[in-house]
Amino acid sequence: MADAETFRNAMSMLAGAVNIITTDGPSGLAGFTATAVCSVTDRPPTLLVCMNRSSFAHQFFQGNHVLCVNVLGASNKEAPALFANREFSMSERFDRVQWGRLATGSPLLDCAIVSFDCRITNTSTVGSHSIFLCEVQDVRRGTGRGGLVYFNRDYHPVGTDAPPAKE
Numbered sequence: 001m002a003d004a005e006t007f008r009n010a011m012s013m014l015a016g017a018v019n020i021i022t023t024d025g026p027s028g029l030a031g032f033t034a035t036a037v038c039s040v041t042d043r044p045p046t047l048l049v050c051m052n053r054s055s056f057a058h059q060f061f062q063g064n065h066v067l068c069v070n071v072l073g074a075s076n077k078e079a080p081a082l083f084a085n086r087e088f089s090m091s092e093r094f095d096r097v098q099w100g101r102l103a104t105g106s107p108l109l110d111c112a113i114v115s116f117d118c119r120i121t122n123t124s125t126v127g128s129h130s131i132f133l134c135e136v137q138d139v140r141r142g143t144g145r146g147g148l149v150y151f152n153r154d155y156h157p158v159g160t161d162a163p164p165a166k167e
Helices: 004-011 058-064 078-084 090-095
Strands: 019-023 030-034 037-042 045-052 066-071 099-101 107-109 114-126 129-141 147-151 154-158
Touching (some): 019 058, 045 058, 045 114, 066 129
Antiparallel strands (some): 045 129
């Protein structure tokens, strides 16, 4: 079996879309940067989001049972570092960018290329992480045309010249 360091180094070579995952509700406001997000099914529309259980923000997601997956575009290179930086309080992180709300009340990043507003319908635990299965309640498309991926421990813009996807 591969050791943890070998696994992490190998995974750094697997490009992933960069997302800011947010929640708000009775347990409080929180957000974090994640690449561990993927679609599960379109009936019902469901996403999978993985989160480290040792994260300070984990308790808020567990308590609120809602989240918003905000997919970052090529112009959002500063946002992931902001939401991954433990030097900033949650309120400082949220004060530095513009937000909206959809059905669940989870913060929707105004500059996201797409946002998925979700209810957490199931949670599983594997090793150090919680796996949230999230039923999509609403979707908002932004105006950005290029994506942002995390690859080899850095952020890279992709598809900036591509035309917008058809609805």
